[in-house]
Amino acid sequence: MSSRTYAYLSNYAVYSAMAVFTVAFIAYSMEMAFSVKNVEGQKKTDFDFARTENSGRLGSLMTLLAFLLLTGGVAFRALSAHRVPWGNMYEFSITGAWALSGGFLFGIIKYRLRWLGVPVTFVSLLTLGTAVTVLYRPSAPLVPALKSTWLAIHVSAAIISGGVFLLANAVAGTYLILDTIESKGPRPAWAAKIPSLEALDQLSYRLVAFVFPLWTFAVIAGAIWAESAWGRYWGWDPKETWAFITWVAYAAYLHARVTIGWRGRRAAWLCLFAGSTFLFNYVYVNIWGTGRHTYSGL
Amino acid sequence: MSATSELETRGLLRWMWRQLTSMRIALILLLTLGLAAIPGSIFPQRSQNPMKVQEFFTNNPQLAVWMDRVKLFDVYSSPWFSAVYLLLFISLIGCVLPRTLQHLKALRSKPPLTPKFLDRMEFYTPVADSKAKSLDIAEAWLKKRKFRVRRDADSISAEKGYLRETGNLLFHLSLILILVAVGVGALYGSKGEAILNVGERFINTPTSYDNLSFGKFQSEGSLVPFSLAIADFQAKYDPATNAPTDYLLKVNLANPVGSKEVTKTIKVNSPLTLGSTKIYLQANGYSPIVTVRDRNGKLIFQGAVPFLPQDGNLTSSGAIKIPDMTPQVGFVSTFLPTADRTASRGAFSSYPEVLDPRLLFSAWKGNLGLDSGVPQSVYRINTSKMVRIGLKALELGQSYDFGTGTITFDGWKSWVNLQIVDDPGKMYALLGALLAILGLISSLFTRQRRIWVKQGDGIELAGLAKNALPGVKQEIEELAKELKG
Numbered sequence: 203m204s205s206r207t208y209a210y211l212s213n214y215a216v217y218s219a220m221a222v223f224t225v226a227f228i229a230y231s232m233e234m235a236f237s238v239k240n241v242e243g244q245k246k247t248d249f250d251f252a253r254t255e256n257s258g259r260l261g262s263l264m265t266l267l268a269f270l271l272l273t274g275g276v277a278f279r280a281l282s283a284h285r286v287p288w289g290n291m292y293e294f295s296i297t298g299a300w301a302l303s304g305g306f307l308f309g310i311i312k313y314r315l316r317w318l319g320v321p322v323t324f325v326s327l328l329t330l331g332t333a334v335t336v337l338y339r340p341s342a343p344l345v346p347a348l349k350s351t352w353l354a355i356h357v358s359a360a361i362i363s364g365g366v367f368l369l370a371n372a373v374a375g376t377y378l379i380l381d382t383i384e385s386k387g388p389r390p391a392w393a394a395k396i397p398s399l400e401a402l403d404q405l406s407y408r409l410v411a412f413v414f415p416l417w418t419f420a421v422i423a424g425a426i427w428a429e430s431a432w433g434r435y436w437g438w439d440p441k442e443t444w445a446f447i448t449w450v451a452y453a454a455y456l457h458a459r460v461t462i463g464w465r466g467r468r469a470a471w472l473c474l475f476a477g478s479t480f481l482f483n484y485v486y487v488n489i490w491g492t493g494r495h496t497y498s499g500l
Numbered sequence: 501m502s503a504t505s506e507l508e509t510r511g512l513l514r515w516m517w518r519q520l521t522s523m524r525i526a527l528i529l530l531l532t533l534g535l536a537a538i539p540g541s542i543f544p545q546r547s548q549n550p551m552k553v554q555e556f557f558t559n560n561p562q563l564a565v566w567m568d569r570v571k572l573f574d575v576y577s578s579p580w581f582s583a584v585y586l587l588l589f590i591s592l593i594g595c596v597l598p599r600t601l602q603h604l605k606a607l608r609s610k611p612p613l614t615p616k617f618l619d620r621m622e623f624y625t626p627v628a629d630s631k632a633k634s635l636d637i638a639e640a641w642l643k644k645r646k647f648r649v650r651r652d653a654d655s656i657s658a659e660k661g662y663l664r665e666t667g668n669l670l671f672h673l674s675l676i677l678i679l680v681a682v683g684v685g686a687l688y689g690s691k692g693e694a695i696l697n698v699g700e701r702f703i704n705t706p707t708s709y710d711n712l713s714f715g716k717f718q719s720e721g722s723l724v725p726f727s728l729a730i731a732d733f734q735a736k737y738d739p740a741t742n743a744p745t746d747y748l749l750k751v752n753l754a755n756p757v758g759s760k761e762v763t764k765t766i767k768v769n770s771p772l773t774l775g776s777t778k779i780y781l782q783a784n785g786y787s788p789i790v791t792v793r794d795r796n797g798k799l800i801f802q803g804a805v806p807f808l809p810q811d812g813n814l815t816s817s818g819a820i821k822i823p824d825m826t827p828q829v830g831f832v833s834t835f836l837p838t839a840d841r842t843a844s845r846g847a848f849s850s851y852p853e854v855l856d857p858r859l860l861f862s863a864w865k866g867n868l869g870l871d872s873g874v875p876q877s878v879y880r881i882n883t884s885k886m887v888r889i890g891l892k893a894l895e896l897g898q899s900y901d902f903g904t905g906t907i908t909f910d911g912w913k914s915w916v917n918l919q920i921v922d923d924p925g926k927m928y929a930l931l932g933a934l935l936a937i938l939g940l941i942s943s944l945f946t947r948q949r950r951i952w953v954k955q956g957d958g959i960e961l962a963g964l965a966k967n968a969l970p971g972v973k974q975e976i977e978e979l980a981k982e983l984k985g
Contacts, residue, residue, distance in 0.1 A: 342741045346768040349746070415940045422933040431769050433691075433780040433919045435929060436682070437548065438576045440541040450534040454527055460967065461523045479534075487541070 208282035209341040213334075215275035216296055219268045220330045223303075223323050226264035230319030233258035234392040261319050262310055268326070269307055272300040282341040288357040289344050291488050295333035299326045301365040309369075313405075317396045321372045352427035359420035363413050364480055367452075370409035371477035374470040377402040381467060403466060406473050407459055414452055421445050444483035451476035520587065521594035529588040536584050540575030543567065547576065589679055596672045603665050611648055614655035614952045621952070621962035623976045630959040631985045638953040641982055645975075647951065656953040664967065667942030674939055677932035685925030687715040690723065697787050697804045697915045701729040703757060704920070722922070724777045726755035731763060733914045735784060737852050742812055744852070749781050749916055766918075776924045783917035785809045786816050788835045788859050792825075794905040800824055804913040807835045808879050813849040819881045820861070821868055825904060828868045830881040833861035835912070847893065859894045859909040863902045947971055951979065959983055 233254040276297050280287040287293045306322045309315030344353075381399055383389060389396075397405070424445065429435040436442060455472045458464040464472070519525055544552035553573050557564040571578030618624055631637060638656055642649050647658035692712030694702055702708055704723050714720070728751040736746040747768055752761040755774060766772050772779040787804035794800055800822060807818030820831040839858040840850035847860060866886030869876070876882060892900045894909040948966040953959065961980055965972045 340741070342743060343738050343745045345744055346747045350769040352769075411944050415937060415944060418940055419937055422937065425933070426930070427769075429926065430771060431780075433771070433778065433782065433921045434923070435926065438537075438540055438545065439548065443537050443541040447534040447537055450530055450537075454530045454534070457523065457527055457530070462527065 205282045205284070205341065208278045212275050212278035212282060212341070215271045215278060216330060216334060219271035219275060219299075220327060220334070222264050222268040222271060223327050223330070226261045226268060227320065227323040227327060229257050229261035229264060230316075230323055233261060234320060258316055258319070261323070262307075262316060265303055265319070265323060266307060269300065269303045272296065272303065276300050279341060283343060285344055286354045286357070288353060288361075289342070289348055290337070290339050292333050292337040292339050294357070294361065294484075295329050295337055298361055298365060299329040299333070301361055302326055302329070302368060305365055305369060318369075318372060318376075321376070322369075325368065325372070347431050350427060350431065352423060352430075356420060356423040356427050359416055359423055363417040363420050364484065366409050366413035367417075367448075367477050367480050370406045370413075371474055373402055373406040373409065374473040374477075377406065377470045378467065378474075381470075399466075403469065406470065410452060410455060410473065410476075414456060417449060417452065421449055440487045441483065444479060444487055448476060448479045448483060451479050517594065520591050523595075526588065526591045526595065529584060529591060533584050533588055536581050537575070539572055540581075543572050543575075545575060546573050585679075589676065592672055593676065596669060596676075599665075600669050600673070603662075603669060606665075607662060610650040611657045611659040611950060613650070614652065614657040614954060615962075618952055618954050618960045618962040621964060623961070623963040623973055625961040625976050625980050627959040627961065627980050627983050629985045630983045634959045634983045635953060635955055637983060638959075638979060641979055642951065654955045657950065658952070659948075659950045661946050661948030661966070663942050664946035664948040665943070667939040667944075667946060669939070671936050671939030671943055674932045674936035678929050678936070681925040681928035681932055683925070684928065685715075685923040687717045689715045689921070689923045689925065690718050691919070691921045691923075693782065693917060693919050695806050695915055695917050696730050697806065697913045698730050698733050699913065701727060702918070703727040709920075718922075724755065724774050724922075725757050726753060726774060727757045728753045728764075728779075729761070730916060733784065733916055735852070735914070742852055747781060747784060776926070777920065777922045780919040780921065781916060782919045783809075785915055786814060786835055786837060786854070787913045787915045788818075788833070788857075788909060789911040789913060790820055790859070791908045791910055792820075792822050792829075792905060793908075794825060800905065802910075804915070806878075806915045807833070811849070812852065813838070814852040815849040818879050819877075820907070821870070821878075821881065823868055823870055827865045827904070828886075829902060829904070830864045830868055830883070830886065831861040831907065832864065832881050832883070833859060835859055837912075854912055857896055857912060861892060861894075862888055863890045863892070863900070863907075865889050865902075865904070945969075949975075951976060953979075 236254050236257070276287050276293075279293060279296070283289065287297060302322060303326050306315065306318065309318070376396065377399060380389065380393060380396065380402070383393065384399065396402070424442070425435040428437070428439075428442075451472075455469070455476050458472055459469055544556055546553050556573075567573065571580070575581055615621060619626075627634075635651070635654075635656060639649055639651055642656065642658040645660070647660045648662070650657040690713065692706075692709040694709050696702055704726050706712055706720050706723070730749070731752050732748075732750040734746075734748045735744060736748075737743065738745050749766040751764050751766060751772070753764045753772070754761045764772050766779060766781045768781055771781070785807060786809075787806045789804045790802070791799070792801040801824070805818055805820050807816035809816050814837050816835040816837075818833055818835065820833055822829040822831075834847075836847060836849040836858045837853060838849050838851035838855040839847060841847050847858065864881065864883050864886040866883075869882045869885055889902055890900070894900060894907075896909060896911065899906045899908040947969045949972045950964045950966075951972070952962050954961075961976050961983075963972045963976050
């Protein structure tokens with residue numbers, strides 16, 4: 203097949219994935235919205251999950267389908283350009299959504315994370331939507347500066363770290379919302395399936411602690427690459443600066459938790475702050491920033 | 501100074517030291533460092549783009565002067581940014597060194613005594629009707645799992661996972677190594693740039709550079725004495741998007757100067773390495789070749805003049821200055837590698853390769869102002885003391901008569917911008933970075949835990965997980981099973 207055919211296939215796959223994510227999002231939302239309080243006196247649990255169980259399962263099934271479609275979208279994009287599909291922001295975005303949904307599916311199997319379905323499918327849709335409308339660029343070869351094995355190493359580490367940071371943010375955000383609700387009274391029905399506040403608190407910490415070394419590696423791999431491409435390993439380019447700020451913010455978060463013993467709201471806010479520096483780096487520096495990480499046409 | 505005030509001063513100093521090395525202050529410094537880095541990503545920085553800074557000064561003169569006073573255009577070398585990271589590193593050293601000594605001691609000693617009452621500890625598990633010689637079995641079990649064991653008459657205290665603190669300390673010590681490496685690079689390094697046309701030769705002496713900066717402890721004599729000639733430069737473009745796909749530079753290198761030349765290749769991601777000096781291909785563009793003669797046909801100037809690319813299709817602008825005529829002449833010019841024209845845009849370049857070149861210019865006569873003492877850009881002409889005498893677009897081989905002489909557009913050459921960097925601290929920074937990751941991984945993923953076994957009326961077990969990682973519970977359950985009669 204020709205490059206052009208692969209490029210078309212990639213686009214169809216990405217659009218189909220968006221349609222399927224929409225179905226998943228609706229299914230997950232229904233699962234949350236309609237798991238209502240059951241009759242008084244029921245023993246095991248106060249809620250009747252049976253009536254929305256199928257809706258939740260449908261959501262997960264659709265997420266799996268969307269993930270497979272997106273796998274095709276990313277793979278065909280790579281085939282059409284004869285390189286790793288990480289040459290511009292459109293490609294980072296579709297790969298990011300792929301990594302996020304893949305991580306989420308893994309989470310469903312390993313940690314029963316289905317309760318995160320609504321935010322995860324929403325963020326995936328948002329990422330893909332921005333990608334196809336604002337960021338889309340035709341499939342093309344890489345500019346010389348990007349022709350390096352470090353592209354695959356540096357960018358994949360950064361994308362995976364970013365995905366896990368976002369997941370930790372989703373968990374910390376959920377913590378803050380539920381903490382506010384619980385301080386006023388018992389949890390509403392839609393939140394009944396979400397784990398306890400302590401579990402959320404632990405989970406967001408675990409996610410960050412797990413991925414912080416990878417993020418450190420992504421920054422260092424970037425420095426090694428910058429040394430061979432630009433003649434210096436660190437030059438306070440806006441992207442580098444914000445990667446550093448993100449690193450420092452998460453380092454502060456880890457110290458606050460491990461050494462000082464922060465828990466709960468304060469830790470969740472710090473986690474959100476650190477995550478937002480990553481998002482800011484991705485959005486602001488790529489689109490409006492100047493510097494060496496902004497390639498023509500995003 | 502009286503005795504009491506001396507005591508007070510010492511007390512104050514000790515108090516300040518304790519504050520500085522406290523975790524709370526370290527945390528505040530860490531967050532401050534992040535915040536302090538922000539302005540450098542918002543305002544243009546001299547170290548990255550001095551032209552942008554100049555532009556900022558032109559657009560907001562008053563604000564810029566004020567901002568310059570607080571070093572907002574040199575954030576990362578400013579006193580306030582340096583103060584934050586130096587304080588942070590002092591705090592780090594003050595925290596890590598005592599901990600290193602403590603850890604070294606702990607590595608050579610046995611785990612601390614078993615607490616008196618295990619039932620107050622986590623994972624407390626009494627083992628009913630345990631085997632005989634349970635303590636011996638437990639000791640063997642723990643030793644087999646590489647626990648460090650302290651055996652007392654009626655109890656065992658065991659600890660495992662010292663690697664966690666080792667990694668933690670390694671990580672923080674590596675950060676110090678990185679900072680030192682950055683310092684070495686800044687003090688003992690050099691960095692310069694030179695624009696060279698294809699065919700030109702570069703000799704590595706300070707005068708050959710367009711700009712060159714040395715570290716404080718580095719001098720001109722330290723430059724590697726090589727010479728290189730630009731043999732060939734090829735740029736390839738993607739016809740569908742006009743984007744560059746490959747740059748290939750061939751140079752004839754003689755190291756040291758005068759020795760036999762060898763041909764070397766330089767590409768964007770593969771610089772030429774000579775010891776700790778590296779030569780990078782940073783940018784490229786076109787130099788139109790022109791010939792200027794006076795009225796009598798006498799040759800005044802002939803050569804390739806580097807122009808600056810303005811867009812992806814290498815529309816290039818530059819200045820051809822002819823100071824050796826009276827009156828002086830200057831051409832404010834644009835070079836189009838592939839000329840195209842529409843009514844709305846006028847003339848522009850539609851492809852970055854040279855397919856149909858044009859040289860567009862406005863000709864000026866008067867005083868170029870080269871003797872004014874103010875440094876001038878080679879790409880621009882200060883026309884304040886000049887008058888315009890004409891406008892012209894030349895095809896290859898065409899000439900233009902500007903009254904006192906003629907200019908001919910003879911051809912073009914490519915130029916390359918070489919960046920030549922000597923950073924002797926680089927390898928240490930890399931070493932520091934790799935050790936930091938190793939340290940980080942072992943400190944975040946090692947489970948450090950204690951397990952206690954006590955023989956009283958029966959056997960009691962308890963444990964302590966020093967970091968939040970799970971697993972101690974299972975271990976104690978396994979051990980309990982082992983000891984059960």
